[in-house]
Amino acid sequence: MKNIKLLFVFSVLAMVFACEADYEPLNEYSDVDWYTSTFGEASLVGVEDYLSFSDLSHNATSHVWSFSEESGCKFLTGGITRQDSTYYPFIDEEATTSSFDETVHILFTKAGLQNVRLRNTFDEYVSFKGLDTLEAVYQNGEWVIDTTFVVDVYDTIQSALKVFYEDVEIADANVNFDQQVFLADSASWPTIEIMAGESLKFVDMTTVGRPTDRTWYFNGGNPSTSTDSAAVAYFYKLGTFYSRLVCSRTGNNIPAGYKMKYVPLKVKVNKSNLPFELTGNIVEAEDETIKISVSGEVKAFSGLEDNFTVHVTNPNGFDQDIAVQSAKVSSSNGTIIELSLAEPIYNSDNITVSYVGNTIQSLDQRDLAAFTDVSVAMYKPNLVSDSGFESGGGMWQTPPTYDSSRIPTGLAEYSTDIVKDGAYSMHAVKTVDDANTAFGNSGSFVLEAGETYDYSFDYYVANDGGAVWESRISLANDDGTVNDGKIYGGWFNPSITGQWANKSAQFKGDGQKYTVAFLIYKGGASIDVYFDNFVVYKYEARPTE
DSSP states (O other), X not given: OOOOOOOOOOOEEEEOOOOOSSOOOXXXXXXXXXXXXXXXXXXXXXXXXXXXXXXXXXXXXXXEEEOOGGGOEEEEOSOOOTTOSOOGGGBOTTOOSEEOOSEEEEEEOSOEEEEEEEEEEESSOEEEESSSEEEOEEETTEEEEEEEEEEEEEOOOOOOEEEEETTEEOGGGOBOTTOOOOGGGGGGSOEEEEETTEEEEEEEOOOTTOOSEEEEEETTEESSEEOOSEEEEEEOSSEEEOEEEEEEEOSTXXXXXXXXXXXXXXXXXEOOSSOBOEEEEEEEOTTSOEEEEESSOBOOOOSOGGGEEEEEEOTTSOEEEEOEEEEEEOSSOTTEEEEEESSOOOTTOEEEEEEOOSSOBBTTSOBBOOEEEEEEEOOOOOOSXXXXXXXXXXXXXXXXXXXXXXXXXXXXXXXXXXXXXXXXXXXXXXXXXXXEEEEEOSOOEEOOTTOEEEEXXXXXXXXXXXXXXXXXXXXXXXXXXXXXXXXXXXXXOOOOBSSEEEEEEEEEOOSOEEEEEEEEEOTTOOEEEEEEEEEEEEOOOOOOO
């Protein structure tokens, strides 16, 4: 069933007539007005759907609705209802491209911008005042209102797609917009054989029908769904699997649309000949769960907690194993094993994890290899916005506010020349002629009263002429810029050149708002230096027993 939107254009009647002493009945005067089923908004309709138009003009001497033969428009007649699934049976076969009816129903069979014209004539001047004023024009002894309604006709969505394996296009699996794909024909589809853990890339090429949304469905894939235009799906389970693409169109006043197409490709997943092993980092999550990433999707298991050893040390002297209370496959990602511990852990801890091996399997029946004393990256949420300068501009360009003797005149700019991590660093240059060089972070954060915080950054001195630096955790204004107060500041001279080094400090919070600022200072001295990875995080001290 197709839904018909009732949209209405309501005009303010403008009539120009001579002043008369006596009252004249209204119906002796002419006016112009019309009604469309788009209520004055942009006329949008789906192909093979219709709109209604009514001429409400008063005392017109003639009127006609019309469209061009190339528009694909058709006049409808008969008892159309909203329950009708198609409107082709209602096409007025005797109608041409024009109609003298006051109300017309027009079927749109061709996508694109289509014009519906209304031409009225009157014995006297009239005007239509809506979003724009439309004035009657005097032609050949009569007043003419000639207007065109532009209708944007949305085509039926026709999906198109491509598939790639190791960046090589699988031509037999491509689908053009006008190609129909049926699951019943799957026996004739090509088959690609991959090893468990390998991936395919699926690219949405749909343009016909102007879809607003897409969803890929990957049977046997990880992830199982994706809304990316170029989606990558990994396959870990053994078997043969199918995929499909659903494109849809939604939005205010936009004609709804939907199209599902199968990908004409059978993905046969075979057992991998690669080792099933630890991959990436072991990390602590916010809830103190330890997450272990492995190179394949893990077969569900239970009762294997004793196969893991979690050893914890701390600067306060703590040095012992903590029992694993629960070991399981992550419910959100089958390539992650989650460990929950029997005791709390703290981000000041140094934690390693070991696994005995050969008791956990992948979905393609490979045994997970043993590993010993692998370090855990502790959960340390950084309070500094754009701490590694990866925005490439904006967050660090506001210079700190200093007294008049420390006005920054040197260079501070984002750079890609020398970086510690990521794509960007901050490049600061102070020459002997510059008063100072400074930069500050425009984001701010609150340091909780009584809590301990760690502060660190990386630096690379390219050329040292004896300048000194001040690194500050400074009081912040409401907009995040620096004011004159500070909780931590320290002057130091660089002692390492030509390589990355790290500077760190620890301090207590006081409940106020702070930001990070940096000043390079000393008259008659120069320096060329790069900075990266400014970090401020709350330090969790392990309680002493």
